[in-house]
Amino acid sequence: MFKSVTFEVIGDQRLNCEKCEQRVARLLTPLQGVRQVRAQALDQRIEVLFDTVAVEAAVIAERLGEAGYQTRVVSPTSGPGN
16 A cells, blocks of 8 residues: 655755755655655655555654654545555
C-alpha cells in the first residue's frame, strides 16, 4: 500500500536551496519502497510517497536525521490505490 507523508524540517540544518532539495531526493530515493521525493526549501517540507510494505516512515525520518535534518511528521496520508 502506498502512503504519502510530509516531514517538516525543524532543526538547525535547513533546506536552503535547490541543491539541498536535490540532496534530500538523492538521499531518500535509493531506499527500497520510496517512489517519489519532493523537497521544498521555501516551506521546509519534504513529501515522500512510499510503499508501506517495503519501508516505514520512521526509517525515512531516521535517514533524514543521519544526514543532519531533524524533522517531524506533519501530514501522513494514504496514497493512490487505497
